[in-house]
Amino acid sequence: MAAIYQRARPRRFDQIVGQSHVTEILLAAISQQKIGHAYLFSGPRGVGKTTTARLLAMALNCQRTSAEERPCGSCESCELVQRGSHPDVIELDAASNNSVEDVRDLREKVTLAPLRGESRVWILDEAHMLSRAASNALLKTLEEPPPKLVFILATTEPEKLPATILSRCQHFRFRRLTDAEIRSKLEGLCRQAEIEASTPALDLVAKVADGAMRDAESLLERLFTSGKSITLDAAEEALGLPPQERLRQLAEALVAGELSTLFDLANSFYQQGYAPRSIAEKLSLTLRDALVNQVSKTGDGFTLAIEAIDLQRLIHALDDDQERFTKRDDLFSLEVTLIKALNTLTGQLPQYYPGETVGESAERNRPATPEPTLPSLATEKPPEVAKQIPTAKTIEPPASKLNWHTVKSKANPQLKAFLMPAQESIQDFQVTLRYSETHKFHFAELKKRHDELVELIQQVAGQRYSLLIEGPGETLRKKS
Numbered sequence: 486m487a488a489i490y491q492r493a494r495p496r497r498f499d500q501i502v503g504q505s506h507v508t509e510i511l512l513a514a515i516s517q518q519k520i521g522h523a524y525l526f527s528g529p530r531g532v533g534k535t536t537t538a539r540l541l542a543m544a545l546n547c548q549r550t551s552a553e554e555r556p557c558g559s560c561e562s563c564e565l566v567q568r569g570s571h572p573d574v575i576e577l578d579a580a581s582n583n584s585v586e587d588v589r590d591l592r593e594k595v596t597l598a599p600l601r602g603e604s605r606v607w608i609l610d611e612a613h614m615l616s617r618a619a620s621n622a623l624l625k626t627l628e629e630p631p632p633k634l635v636f637i638l639a640t641t642e643p644e645k646l647p648a649t650i651l652s653r654c655q656h657f658r659f660r661r662l663t664d665a666e667i668r669s670k671l672e673g674l675c676r677q678a679e680i681e682a683s684t685p686a687l688d689l690v691a692k693v694a695d696g697a698m699r700d701a702e703s704l705l706e707r708l709f710t711s712g713k714s715i716t717l718d719a720a721e722e723a724l725g726l727p728p729q730e731r732l733r734q735l736a737e738a739l740v741a742g743e744l745s746t747l748f749d750l751a752n753s754f755y756q757q758g759y760a761p762r763s764i765a766e767k768l769s770l771t772l773r774d775a776l777v778n779q780v781s782k783t784g785d786g787f788t789l790a791i792e793a794i795d796l797q798r799l800i801h802a803l804d805d806d807q808e809r810f811t812k813r814d815d816l817f818s819l820e821v822t823l824i825k826a827l828n829t830l831t832g833q834l835p836q837y838y839p840g841e842t843v844g845e846s847a848e849r850n851r852p853a854t855p856e857p858t859l860p861s862l863a864t865e866k867p868p869e870v871a872k873q874i875p876t877a878k879t880i881e882p883p884a885s886k887l888n889w890h891t892v893k894s895k896a897n898p899q900l901k902a903f904l905m906p907a908q909e910s911i912q913d914f915q916v917t918l919r920y921s922e923t924h925k926f927h928f929a930e931l932k933k934r935h936d937e938l939v940e941l942i943q944q945v946a947g948q949r950y951s952l953l954i955e956g957p958g959e960t961l962r963k964k965s
């Protein structure tokens with residue numbers, strides 16, 4: 486039995502998914518009999534470029550006389566194109582037809598009249614791989630196109646084509662397909678094959694295919710061999726992916742700060758043979774899904790009990806740590822990555838710990854300023870958080886570490902706006918802010934919020950600083 490992607494190959498333009506911005510223009514050109522000499526189809530792999538090129542070749546040679554019916558997809562000529570054996574439709578892979586002989590061959594052959602049909606169609610795949618000599622030969626042909634000859638160049642990298650060629654082609658950009666578009670086509674294929682597949686399983690296939698229908702179809706082919714019904718579990722198993730359910734448990738444990746569950750899950754993934762790198766990456770994707778669901782209220786409803794900003798921080802931390810796995814892809818690396826992500830969340834990155842306890846790479850990844858902390862956690866319960874890490878004897882930074890820039894960067898937008906015009910000076914554990922007459926409004930507003938500022942200073946530098954705010958005709962002193 487032919488592969489799915491061959492059986493599922495569109496025979497008419499309306500069967501092409503997701504590229505109507507291209508097919509509508511081509512259909513209009515066919516019905517008005519205004520076909521160009523050269524087309525460039527660019528876009529990611531597997532989204533229908535070659536298929537569309539073949540349909541255009543079929544339309545130009547179809548035996549139906551009515552332009553509206555072309556290509557019919559079923560006449561002898563259409564069948565021949567479909568099977569790749571039409572004498573006037575030549576498909577070349579530019580990457581492997583680059584020799585001098587190939588080029589000579591091309592220049593001779595393009596002058597030939599159609600053997601069977603109405604038009605000769607050359608489909609050049611991977612057109613950006615054409616050698617210089619081949620490009621030049623092609624250019625000559627494009628400059629003085631023989632009658633009844635159509636070139637269709639397909640490429641994933643149009644920017645690599647010479648401008649001289651680009652300027653002579655009508656350029657169509659093919660887009661990546663959405664998960665929903667892919668899923669909907671896969672559903673149709675499952676119905677045809679009388680195989681039941683769950684929506685999450687097909688969603689997974691669509692996601693893995695990353696916008697490429699051809700990949701999605703061949704993945705589905707692999708799943709078809711596994712039985713009459715395709716569940717999410719079966720799909721994960723067949724595609725060798727870690728189970729989503731357990732990845733979600735891992736994400737939940739991370740968000741809840743359950744270190745022992747994190748270790749258990751990491752260990753069980755590792756024992757089952759999943760690469761730690763891939764677990765870290767998939768965990769990131771799981772967090773990403775939760776973030777998307779949370780901010781756009783779409784998707785399957787999976788969310789995590791955490792603010793969106795903290796999800797972003799976690800994703801950031803995991804991403805920063807990906808490089809670790811190029812050195813060691815083992816369980817320990819995964820555990821360290823999880824611990825670092827967890828610390829990002831609690832706002833207790835050990836930046837004041839002795840360097841030797843975290844190692845060199847952690848040293849390098851350490852932010853220059855304290856990691857932005859979860860405001861609610863940091864302001865409500867810094868002492869508890871500190872207690873969770875017994876080695877953190879001196880969570881408070883040295884006095885010299887109070888960086889005013891850090892304080893401002895951590896302030897919420899309103900507070901920051903009122904802090905901006907102040908002139909600050911820091912001396913002997915005292916922060917002084919001075920407001921001039923022109924900024925008395927800012928001064929007045931800051932007075933109302935001085936508690937907030939004191940908390941912020943404590944957060945950055947501990948409790949040793951006092952705050953002095955001087956404005957027109959008034960001075961306010963606060964002990965931190």
Ligand SMILES: [Zn+2]
Nearest residue numbers: 547557560563
């Ligand atoms: Zn036909």
